[in-house]
Amino acid sequence: MSTKLSIATYSYEHTEALFDGRVKIDGVDATFATEPLVSDIFRNMLDGRYDVAEFGLTYFLRTFDLQDAPFMALPIFPNRNFRHSAIFVNTAAGIEKPQDLAGKTIGEFALFGHDAGVWPKGILSDEYGVTVDQCRWVIGGTDHPIPPFDWIPQPVPEGVEVRRTADGQTLGAMLESGEIDALISVDVPQALLNGSTKIARLFPDYESVERDYYRRTRIFPPMHIVAVRKERAHHTDALRAIYRAFVEAKDLAERTYVRDASKQHMSLVTPWFSNLFENNRRLLGEDWWPYGLGANRRAVDTFLRYHHEQGLSKRLLNSRDIFVPEFLDT
Template sequence: MNAKLRVATYIYEHTAALFDGRVTIEGADATFETDALVSNIFQRTVERRYDVSEFGLTYFLRTFDLPDSPFLALPIFPNRNFRHSAVFVNTAAGIESPRDLAGRTIGEFALYGHDPGVWMKGILADEYGLTPDKCRWVIGGTDHPIPPFDWIPQPVPEGVDVRHAADGETLSAMLESGEIDALVSVDVPRALLNGSTKIARLFPDYETVERDYYRRTGIFPQMHIVAVPRETASRTDLVTSIYRAFHEAKEIAQRTYRDGAAKQHMSVVTPWFSGHFEENRALLGEDWWPYGLAANRTAIDTFLRYHHEQGLSKRRLTSEDIFVPALLDT
């Protein structure tokens, strides 16, 4: 009898084939769900509403400090992004370099240590000597007020000044007014998109910085994994089928771009896209969005170190601690 699975993930181009039926999970009768806000999927994951679900890395790792940690991860990374582009500053604050953030008040989206925040705090500490305790932190929504995410553990390390924005406040407005000096956010402030000259990126030429970061480290930062309950993790055939299905869906998306190069990607609406594609292909390789542990271990181990150093994990976890045993050799 096939396993019945309730699966939740955002609809990306590399998961679309799962939703439209081009790819199925062998040995399972799966139904797929999504949400416009991926954090809603995370919350329902914590509430144990899904059998398989996309889960933000920091949200997932925080569950390991619960009395009975309920999940393990499959080495599937539906969301990843370079994050130097996620740091914004008030242009009147006199911040010209990352080291100028010392002593400043910085906003952070959603919670202290959201996934881009963990990556950027770690990078700022490793490469510029700027540790989180040297700044003050205000947590909130970028363009819309949000309440604290009280459905997930929210550790704050000793010696780090963290508070939540007041009711009705947004970090974008606070940044534009100068109430905060900088912002780390997955969302680009609407004011910047609308042409405000009071907000700028800390790294104006972020693409060059991020490409250099990849050349030096080999890290393409992961934001999310796919999680399953521990009782599912022991079903080797099933978790292998889930992994293969997500991998096949991703390969369909990547193959579309590789095949499209012969026609200069005439189906893509973005001008000069083929040039960008070839540049990325030359840097990142034929599989520029890899799944499996072998191709991602360096990045994952780096995130696990950052998570522990930033006081978000009680102990430094390893890849062997967090991934389904049957998929450690992928």
């Protein structure tokens, strides 16, 4: 008898085969869903709508400080990104190098410690000596006002100044006007995309910086995991089938790029993509988007440390605390 489960993930190219049925989940009667905003998946998972769902790492970890943590994780990482490129500065703020961020007022998208913020703040601390308590923080939407994400715990460490934007304010406009000195955001400010000279990236040649970061650390930063409700965590066979299906769907997407290299990726509209693809394979390897804990343990442990150091987790968690035990050997 198959296990009936509702599963939600964002619609990526590496999850597409789950939605269109090319990849089946053995022994599971799965209902797949997605949402217009990936954060809506997180919120609806927290509200009990799904059995298994993609979850932002910080949103997931914050639930471990609730009285009864409701989730465990599967080592599936559907969203990952290098994040040196997520730090933006006002060009008149006198910020020429990372150390210049100390003492500045910095905006951050959505909440203090969003997934795309935990990583760069941790890197700023590890590599440049800039810690969160050295800065003032303003939380809000980048180009559109957003309400507080009050459906998830929002801890602020003692001694760190954090405030929200006023009604109607956006961080992108505040950065361009100089009301804030810098911004850490998953979203690129529209003004920068429109060619504003008042906003720049902290690391102008961010690709070279991020490639160097990977060479030194072997970390391709994960942003999201897949969470399962604790009352479903004992369905080990079903969860292993889900894990295998996510891996297969991801592998299908990777194999498409490998196969199309012989035709110089002529199905894509991006020129010189084949050169980028080959450079990425040389650096990141044949499986450049790995699932499983073994290939991601260093990245996971680093994020867990950053999360604790930034005052977002009451205690330093480890992999055994957060992953379904049967997946610790993946």
